[in-house]
Amino acid sequence: MLQHDFNRMRTAGDDKTARGPACVPRMIGEKLRKAGLRPTRQRLALGWLLFGKGDRHLTAETLHAEASAARMNMSLATVYNTLHQFTEAGLLREVALFGSKAWYDTNTGPHYHYYIEEKDELFDIPDAMLPQLNLPASPEGMIVAGVDVIIRLKKVAEL
Amino acid sequence: MLQHDFNRMRTAGDDKTARGPACVPRMIGEKLRKAGLRPTRQRLALGWLLFGKGDRHLTAETLHAEASAARMNMSLATVYNTLHQFTEAGLLREVALFGSKAWYDTNTGPHYHYYIEEKDELFDIPDAMLPQLNLPASPEGMIVAGVDVIIRLKKVAEL
DNA sequence: ATAGTTGCAAAAGTTTTGCATTGTA
């Protein structure tokens, strides 16, 4: 059942490690090490939550709540710091969004987002529906570091 | 010199009011009243700062600092509340962006943004360079409430 | 006058930092 998601975590040459649930901690550890981060207990725990279940979109709050629910004792500050470290290491991507909360996305590839304000819900726009965006030329001396596209959705109004 | 910007503030049928700098307070008042907001002292003052100088991109902090510099005594909370009210009334547009600060744009029309992280600077992508974005179909029962496009820029790396 | 609105002090919410502790070589 989770097997599908393990594939996502596997890197080339890693095939032997993808044997089943028991290997996940080891794989997360490897992933961290490859990103230049020591596999500490907290990082492994959060890595498990973040990368063990397919693509996810979450805030520090959400993740901390999950960690608490899973009996992983950890301060919110650690969650924040870890999210930053993961982002810096390229394991996560920060999503530009309204409001005062930062969102993180485990899908680091190029893709855009839908956001439903009423439900405070963020999700990827499926590849099949990817919008076509023609970038304009960058201003002198500048290059594009990244592109964020958010399509805000709302329910069709009831009459 | 400022005449150019007054044009931006003029609405159809308003031509008589656009006579020069002395009229700006009256015009701001009118603008507020039309938006359904009472022209209070603070709102007029902030309106002057926001709409008296062409398109602007700012945060609550920035605006409060300007107000202070201009000897307009006003708490930061009032600046926040006023920004919300102006946004609600359609006078401003909130911009989706990273980080913990909300940005506001006096240009409420459809347009996209460049953001320079190093300088914490936000500005419009000129109309001439407008990216082409083909929206995908919305999910069932949803309609598009808005679209935000941010192109993050960075200086070309020095070698 | 007064009913509704506004502005701000204080509270809440979110994020960062400094340093004692831990983990690694």
Add this chain to the structure above:
DNA sequence: TACAATGCAAAACTTTTGCAACTAT
């Protein structure tokens, strides 16, 4: 053992709220 890196308490920063004061009828 020494040294660098980590995790978290406390501090900093950003935003919202509740209510006294004010405003336009």
